Amino acid sequence: MKKLFLTFAIFAIGLVWAQTSYSQFDKLFEAITKPPPKKEQAAEEPQKQDTEQPAEQNGGGGLIGLGESLGVFDKKTSKILKQSVGTLQAFQPIEYEEEKAIGGSLAVEVFNKFGGMYPNPALQEYITLVGQAVAEVSDRPDIEYHFAVLNTENPNAFATPGGYVFVSVGLLRMLQNEAQLAGVLGHEIAHITHKHALQTLQRSKRLSGLSSLTMTAMNKDAGLFDKVINEVSEVIFTRGLDKELEFEADQFGTEYAYRMGYHPRGLKDFLKILGTAESRNSSIFLSTHPGPADRYKKLSQLLEQYNASSPYQLLAVRYKSRTKGKL
Template identity: 45%
Template structure:
């Protein structure tokens, strides 16, 4: 869809208040969850000095308050979940790329209501076209998706979508509901898992939730917010719609994108939902695309 049309469709989105695509890689995720991979981002895969290694003391999460998890509990939980996912596909061994994606992601995240989270971003070594978010500020996109990007504004839009999931606590809310139901059933049956057994189940469930589909409303909300956050950061707001438009041209039978199509609304539906969210017409703010600043990936 041409930019003139998008100008009319999306103009009112920026009056809205501020508020991963999926990832599986076949059976690799299941194997990684079972092995309970430990570290999130280590110095071997990335020399990003701002990246914090995972806390190996998962015991501190065994007594998490599922009715209202604290900020620290959310961060620790997300760190363990992301660590499991990285057990399925490690980071691309390109420190410059990892640092670049972190700079862009953190700048976009700074435009959100949760700018205080210790945000971490990375590109994982997979040719699948995917991305995902884990609670507490952890965002990963695949090498396959990154290679499709043509400018930094598109990267900002994709990262903005995942940032929105975390800001709105989409995955965390699903985990809360699951764990509260599980605890309730356990109390009724007199069987309640304790200690490490509990947290291992939570981390495994969290990895599956982060990697699989949320409901359509959550995805549409993340699209709207991702566009808004990227525009607030000074980027061309057409970045995310351009990525979605590009995905329309890929066959749903293509193995690299099959899971994304399976677990997300179709790109054309997402584009239509973005348009339908517009309350009035007008001009979108001018932003930068920054084609030359997008770091190439061989």
């Protein structure tokens, strides 16, 4: 009996020890087998970069206000409760259907403001192939992405929520290889995967007081939908996103291109080209973003983590052949 008990005890020790050992083995295995730039895991679990607090709700009293007037809550308690409710309301995520409606409206605005569609299906097909390849290895590959070329000489690129990505013909003329294109598209895709515009919208003080942005609410009140679109338009086309979100898009855009097998220096190289171009002042890609020198510096630091000797693709020949006579 004693021996039987001892046998079980040893079995249990083996089990517990194995559990810890396997995790250690796994870490060791990862360290040995992972390619030197072991960035992927970090990229899978990005740090949330909230630089602003959710908009404070200033709306009416509701039950809390009633409680306050009836003397159930004192003023201080009432204020704390209102802030808590406001914070929770501001956290409510915008669902995909609403995201798509907002992104679709903004996509119409993009065509309207930036030269319309560049009419070349072969070029659109090429951009879509590169963009789709990068989106496939992003952190949100399960939505549909749409790509288009804008008919403007100004070097611009945009993303609107729900999967719409744009790049101007002027920007395409500046690129030297497919890795640079993948880096630019990766940056835009990262704005969509990380819902940067929606995060900014939800934190907007101008829209404070709104509990949620549902299709029902927006269909009912055309003014509300218009207000939302105007707010995001101003962010994307005029004010620009928070610079930390832009750095995050640079980081993830580079990572997505790398995952697909492109050289991770693509976006950095493009920023250098754009930073010295005569047309840089007309680029929203620069005017609404942090300075290219800052972005270039941060990307240079990031690239140190990638293995420069791996056979990453630049695909300069394919870029030239696929765009020849089309730009």
